[in-house]
Amino acid sequence: MQTLVHLVFPPRCLNCGGLVETDFGLCSGCWRDTQFISGLVCDSCGKPLPGQSDRVEHCDECLAIARPWAQGRAALVYADVGRRLVLGLKHGDRHDIARPAAQWMARVTRPILRPDTDTLLVPVPLHLHRHLSRRYNQSALLAQALSEQLDCDWCPDALRRQQATPSLDGKSRHERFETLAGRISVPSIRTRLLKDRPVLIVDDVMTTGATLAACTEACLAAGASEVCVSVLARVAQDA
Numbered sequence: 001m002q003t004l005v006h007l008v009f010p011p012r013c014l015n016c017g018g019l020v021e022t023d024f025g026l027c028s029g030c031w032r033d034t035q036f037i038s039g040l041v042c043d044s045c046g047k048p049l050p051g052q053s054d055r056v057e058h059c060d061e062c063l064a065i066a067r068p069w070a071q072g073r074a075a076l077v078y079a080d081v082g083r084r085l086v087l088g089l090k091h092g093d094r095h096d097i098a099r100p101a102a103q104w105m106a107r108v109t110r111p112i113l114r115p116d117t118d119t120l121l122v123p124v125p126l127h128l129h130r131h132l133s134r135r136y137n138q139s140a141l142l143a144q145a146l147s148e149q150l151d152c153d154w155c156p157d158a159l160r161r162q163q164a165t166p167s168l169d170g171k172s173r174h175e176r177f178e179t180l181a182g183r184i185s186v187p188s189i190r191t192r193l194l195k196d197r198p199v200l201i202v203d204d205v206m207t208t209g210a211t212l213a214a215c216t217e218a219c220l221a222a223g224a225s226e227v228c229v230s231v232l233a234r235v236a237q238d239a
């Protein structure tokens with residue numbers, strides 16, 4: 001059956017559309033242009049760090065800004081193909097990117113999952129108005145696909161934006177944190193779901209971490225026992 005499907009719809013590279021051997025893959029050229037994160041990383045944000053270390057390490061940015069979450073990981077550097085995949089998922093209706101992206105996220109996230117716990121995956125919420133204009137939440141697509149990979153539960157509406165959040169584009173790091181503080185909360189019908197439970201917050205891209213910080217604070221306020229974060233791509237140059 002799979003062979004028949006491939007005759008009619010041959011698998012295509014996620015990035016360039018060229019023919020590839022298997023479903024949900026990248027061609028060799030695009031694979032080479034994708035910065036998969038491996039080796040030594042910042043324990044808070046997953047950013048790649050030079051060298052090797054036996055200790056837990058943090059990048060300069062995470063040393064400068066205290067992160068409210070315990071640990072974080074990222075699958076890709078937000079550049080080249082990684083950037084295009086994020087934009088395709090966010091703005092291009094490219095839902096097909098979520099599944100392979102979740103496989104890459106699962107690879108880097110498994111080591112920070114607490115074994116034998118009932119971790120709940122929670123996507124970063126879109127604002128309602130943006131949700132209506134965009135019709136889907138790319139972070140929810142990732143959380144759903146990642147929950148299958150990690151064999152965890154997920155909840156699409158455990159977090160919500162309380163009021164219209166002004167666009168963060170062009171704002172300084174401080175302004176971003178100020179803008180987001182307290183704007184994200186756990187609706188009261190969801191607090192029981194999070195209480196005394198580890199939470200993994202899922203997003204497509206981490207820039208300053210302001211959104212993830214606001215989401216973490218909300219989960220901790222709702223009684224989550226611990227919060228970690230997992231993103232598809234990390235902006236690697238210091239903003």
Ligand SMILES: [Zn+2]
Nearest residue numbers: 013016027030
């Ligand atoms: Zn390609």
Ligand SMILES: [Zn+2]
Nearest residue numbers: 042045059062
């Ligand atoms: Zn970091």
